[in-house]
Amino acid sequence: GEDVEQSLFLSVREGDSSVINCTYTDSSSTYLYWYKQEPGAGLQLLTYIFSNMDMKQDQRLTVLLNKKDKHLSLRIADTQTGDSAIYFCAESLRGRRALTFGSGTRLQVQP
């Protein structure tokens, strides 16, 4: 079945690294995504990784994928107060158009 799980909350200090984790159950995932949602706004696509990759780096963002353990993580280096938001992990499955989302992790960055 489809299930994407994330921890609900993460608090870090400004300048530290943040690591947001996600687990999924369906092994037919084709792509895995990270979205950011700020208060009152829609979801902003941050980055994605194809399921046959194990790492992707994009400026301050590093995505790690452990396909064996079905574990995805997003690392934000030098976290800033503007990074405070809810981060959603999502997967797309072979044969389905829609994405399956986790419940989101609220990242709080303290000055």
Next chain:
Amino acid sequence: ETGVTQTPRHLVMGMTNKKSLKCEQHLGHNAMYWYKQSAKKPLELMFVYSLEERVENNSVPSRFSPECPNSSHLFLHLHTLQPEDSALYLCASSQEGQGGAGSSYEQYFGPGTRLTVT
């Protein structure tokens, strides 16, 4: 600004009203989606349109009626809603590859319509 706009941004309606939500995408995409985001559940897919044809209807009650007149516009018509339908309704679009379902990989979301049913 993602290239997907939604109107209105906020809507309060009574249970007997009829209203419509509008979504427009300026990205040249060929697939559009309605999602529901409520406080206590993960983001839920409601409808998918690909090339203006409804290809997924995720067991949504008939009081929600989608319409896709062309590839740039998507509507969600609402009537006789319930208070539990209060949520943020998000529209998204993507460009499907030639591989069809599963080959699209970037969905761009609008800011959402915050709906309150009284």
